Amino acid sequence: MQEFSGGEALTKLVRRETGKAPVTRVDVQRTGGMAIVNVYTCKPDVLQNRRTPELAEALSERLRRPVTINVLPEAQAISKYVRVSPTKARRVINTIKGKYVDEALAILRYTPNRAARYLEKVLKSAAANASEGWGAMPNELRVSRFIADAGPTLKRIQPRAQGRAYRIVKRTSHLTAAVQEAGERPRGRQRGRQAQVRRAE
Helix, strand or coil: CEEEECHHHHHHHHHHHCCCCCCCEEEEEEECCEEEEEEEECCHHHHHHHCCHHHHHHHHHHHCCCEEEEEEEEEEEEEEEECCCHHHHHHHHCCCCCCEHHHHHHHHHCCCCHHHHHHHHHHHHHHHHHHHHHCCCHHHEEEEEEEEEECCCEEEEEECHHHCEEEEEECCEEEEEEEEECCCCCCCCCCHHHHHHHHHC
16 A cells, blocks of 8 residues: 655645644545545544545545545654754654653653653653643553654854864754544553463362
8 A cells, every 4th residue: 555745735735725624634545546645634523523525535636546544643843943953853863753742751750861851841842732632641652753854054163273163063953743643552461470370260
């Protein structure tokens, strides 16, 4: 099944047809002669109430095939112009991708890295948006996306001997965190006396 991002054009189309409902992003899956359009939003109830048959018609006309629309809850938070290198932020992001939000926050809290402080704030904000949007709790959410894009670079000068000047580059990042509802949390292995009793039975 081929899947690709709908891009800004499809996102604007959905917002226009739903009366500027809050839409995080739009993804498209093509299956044979049909297309499945996944609309991610932080307020699924609002989007469902504003959804009209004209939305499906507009998407079919744009994609040139019949469409099925799925409304999926996803909350995101963005922090711009963060004074940390995107490369350094991505090293920390790789340790929390796909984890439950409460586990990811625990990892970030005890990670000895300056980027982890900024990532923790953005992830808390995304979890708060999910709680506000559809009443989700951090232990019910999973980190679906965490992106560190490059922001503008600050350029400074370090004076050196004989009139030279060395360039100092101070990089910035735009951090985007998104969380979705997770399935049932897998149970760990039972240990101790309780496990021995179950084996005996």
